[in-house]
Amino acid sequence: ELAAKNIIVATGARARDLPFAPADGKRIWTYRHAMVPPEMPTKLLVIGSGAIGIEFASFYKDMGAEVTVVEMLDRVVPVEDAEVSDFLEKALTKQGMTIMTGAGVEELKASAKGVSAKIKAKDGKVVSGEFSHAIVAIGIVPNTENIGLEKLGVKTTKGHIDTDAMCRTNVPGLWAIGDVTAPPWLAHKASHEGVIAAEAIAGGHPHAMDPLNIPGCTYCHPQIASVGLTEAKAKEAGYKVKVGKFPFIGNGKAIALGEAEGFIKTVFDEATGELLGAHMIGAEVTELIQGYTVGKTLETTERELMDTVFPHPTLSEM
Numbered sequence: 001e002l003a004a005k006n007i008i009v010a011t012g013a014r015a016r017d018l019p020f021a022p023a024d025g026k027r028i029w030t031y032r033h034a035m036v037p038p039e040m041p042t043k044l045l046v047i048g049s050g051a052i053g054i055e056f057a058s059f060y061k062d063m064g065a066e067v068t069v070v071e072m073l074d075r076v077v078p079v080e081d082a083e084v085s086d087f088l089e090k091a092l093t094k095q096g097m098t099i100m101t102g103a104g105v106e107e108l109k110a111s112a113k114g115v116s117a118k119i120k121a122k123d124g125k126v127v128s129g130e131f132s133h134a135i136v137a138i139g140i141v142p143n144t145e146n147i148g149l150e151k152l153g154v155k156t157t158k159g160h161i162d163t164d165a166m167c168r169t170n171v172p173g174l175w176a177i178g179d180v181t182a183p184p185w186l187a188h189k190a191s192h193e194g195v196i197a198a199e200a201i202a203g204g205h206p207h208a209m210d211p212l213n214i215p216g217c218t219y220c221h222p223q224i225a226s227v228g229l230t231e232a233k234a235k236e237a238g239y240k241v242k243v244g245k246f247p248f249i250g251n252g253k254a255i256a257l258g259e260a261e262g263f264i265k266t267v268f269d270e271a272t273g274e275l276l277g278a279h280m281i282g283a284e285v286t287e288l289i290q291g292y293t294v295g296k297t298l299e300t301t302e303r304e305l306m307d308t309v310f311p312h313p314t315l316s317e318m
Helices: 031-035 051-062 082-094 187-202 231-236 252-257 285-297 302-306
Strands: 007-009 013-015 043-047 066-071 098-101 104-110 115-120 126-131 133-136 140-142 174-176 216-218 223-228 241-247 263-269 275-282
Touching (some): 007 187, 031 051, 031 133, 043 051, 043 104, 043 126, 051 082, 051 133, 051 216, 082 098, 082 223, 082 231, 082 263, 082 275, 115 133, 174 187, 216 285, 223 285, 231 241, 231 263, 231 275, 263 285, 263 302
Parallel strands (some): 007 174, 043 066, 043 133, 066 098
Antiparallel strands (some): 013 140, 104 115, 216 223, 223 275, 241 263
16 A cells, blocks of 8 residues: 555546447557557447547548448538538548448447447437447546545546546545546647646646647548637637638649648637637648647737738648
C-alpha cells in the first residue's frame, strides 16, 4: 500500500462493446485489434463514424478493403461542423465507400469465416450483409470500476470522473487526467492535463484547461481538423455569426500537391470579431489547425487575422 499527499488517477478508458456482440479479436474488432490485425479484411463493416471509426474505415479502404460505415446519427463525424460532415461523406462515397447514416446494427454474428449483420436502414427496412470483419467504434468506457472511487465519494458523470479546470476532483488531494475524465477524449488533451495537474501540485502557476481551445484532428483521407464552436453551436449559444470559407481549389500549393479537394471555414462573433471556431477538411489540415488554436488561446479577432501576413505559396494562407 502506498500513501501520498496527492494522487493522480490516469486509468484511461477502453472501447465500448456492443452488448449483443462483444469483440473477440478474430472477426469483431475494437480499435486495438484493428491496429494489429491478424489478417487483412476484405469486406469490412465499421460501426460508428466518430474519429476512430472514420480513421480505420479510411485506412482500410486505402489498403484495398471494401468498406461499409453504419452511423446511428444523421451524419458522419457528428461532432464536426455540418458542412465538414457533408463534404466528408461525399468524398468517401466517391472513393467507393458505402455510408449508411440514421442506421443501426440490430444483429451481429461472427463465424469462423466472417460476420453477418442485420442493419436497420434510415427508411426502417432491415438489410442483411456479410462481411469478413467488423470494427466496433461506438465510444469508450472509463476504467473507473473497482478502484475505490465510490468509498471516497468521488463525483462522476456516466462513469467519467468530474474535474475542475485544474484537474482536481471533488476529493482533496485526488486529481484525474485523460480519458477517465470528461471529453474530448484526445491524446493531446490528456498529456496537457498531466502538465496542468503536475504544475498545480508543485505550486506553480498552471493555466486552466479550456475545452473550447482543444483542437480535434481526424486522420482520414481527406483529413479533418477543428477547434471551438461549429456554426450551429455558435448560433445555439446566441451569437450572431460571420462565417468565412475558402476552398482548396483556390490555393496554388494545394493544386501543386494534387490535393485540391477541401475547404477551410472560420466562425466569428459579428459583434466583437472574436474567433469562435475553425473547421477544415483537406490535405494536411491537422497541421493547419494550430494557427487557429494559438489564435483562440490569445483571444484573437477577425481583424487581427486579416492584418496578419501569411507566407505564399503555402496551404496556411487559406
